[in-house]
Amino acid sequence: MTELRLETRALSRRFGALVALQDVDFKLNAGARHALIGPNGAGKTTFINLLAGALPPSRGCVLLKGDDITDKKQAERVKLGIARTFQINRLFRGLSVLENVCMSVAERVGAASNMFYPVGRRSDVIEESMHLLDMLKLSIDAAHRISEIPYGRQRLVEIAIAIGLKPDVLLMDEPAAGVPSGESHIILEAIESLPEQIAVLIIEHDMDLVFRFAKRVTVMVGGALFAEGTPREIEDNAQVRAVYLGQAGRG
């Protein structure tokens, strides 16, 4: 279980004069349930973008299972097992929930570049996608268009699309963002139902969710790692309270 999945060494990213991320050394093990917290502008989303390959780093490297993948593009990293969800929904709004999930499953099994048979012929893709929707209790909405279902359910589709890629590493950027607090438990249940061996890194502002989900927590401040530990250690850390948790309490 402690097998190393994802690692960064001195990972840095500048945007012009702004240093968004500075010398981040980070490790994520198989089966990890790791939360990344920090104030706005701490560089959390930049970090996810660098891990997913959506942005190239200015310096430093990213390793997946010991192999340097810094030069790999996002699509190649997906094939190697890194999937992500977005802070703001990025879904195929005009398509049905099932079609959304089929899109990622078809891509994973290599069906998506075929132009000679109809989509409906790949019953394996449809079957697997429906199974996934069952797992996330989304199957009642399977026939609905994304634009027809509530935002909280749309967030689940984000997660379903990512799981459809069968990743080894799942990066989740604020999965509960925008979800009414009364519904955030469905997101948490979805995360808890993820296959155990997946390494999950999650950015989250909802401290309730963080402390229920995470086994380890990393605090990021000003583009650098500030503290790391178990949820209890982080909660009790006076410095962390000062820079982050306290602010959240006041804000």
Place this chain on the structure above:
Amino acid sequence: MSSEAVPAGGPTRVGHAEHPAARVLIRRHYLRWWESLPWLVALAFYFAFPDYLGFGTSLMITILFALSLDLALGYAGIITLGHAAFFGAGAYTVGLLAFHNVWTEPITSLMLAALAAAAIGLASGLVLLRTQGLTLLMLTLCTMALLQEAANMGHDYTGGFDGLPSLDIAPVFGVFEFNPLYPDTQYLYTLAILFACFVSIRTLAYSPFGQSLTGIRENLLRMHAIGAPVRRRLVVCYTISAAFAGIAGGLWAQTNAYVNLSALDLDRAATVLIILILGGYGRLYGAFVGAAAYMGLEHFLARLYPTAWQLGLGVLLVIVALYARNGILGLSKLVWRRYRARRAPS
């Protein structure tokens, strides 16, 4: 957690394929009864209006051209204002081969037209499709302008501004001759080619590849994030679209027996775009409806008001842009749904 007690779930459960969403997806490519209508109408037209076969032929060529654009614009969301580049490439391929007596057999000529257009589509697509939006629009326009200027300046081969007149096209299958006065052969030949092309385009549109093009149009970032080779898909789509536009251009050259610079004109590229928007893009049959509506109106308005017929088309376009964003087909679908919704409760 507590839902584990609910009756047998999991992979052994039958009925995933019976779920409404799965059924829709599995049956989406099934032929509907109304899909035979365009072809029945086309055959009926042949017998009912022998005097209008020339009009019918150019209508079908426009439909094919609009279908090719639908693949790029409607499905993959590639914004282009230069699709006549490929129409012209196909037309000039057929024209040059026939005019210089190199090759006049019509069907193989069309294949060569498709190849030439596809080659230009591939070469320009590799460069253009790195861009998006207005930049892409301008670059497609430039590609077309460059080709038109090349055709203009290559006077010795292309006839320049005068074009290539009186092309001698061999009979279809060595039997059916193209007669400019009685365009029966042209009409049926064009109908057959349109049908074959449509079957291919329809298959492509309903395939996983077509679905992933829709994905690229709907959400580019998400397609990157699920590991889709987006650029490659777009280039492949653009190349295929160019090939079909080339076939349309080749047909145009063959059935008219001439080629001139109008094949590569902005006017042609803009008209086909208007036709597709008018009919409804990204839905295959928009090309049919749009071309029939546009060319039909053009035909009748030009007779009624020879001086001001474009005014009528302009008004129609304003109406479509304001009230029917998804074109005539989108509007009909909306009306049909309302009608059914009203009938359902009673």
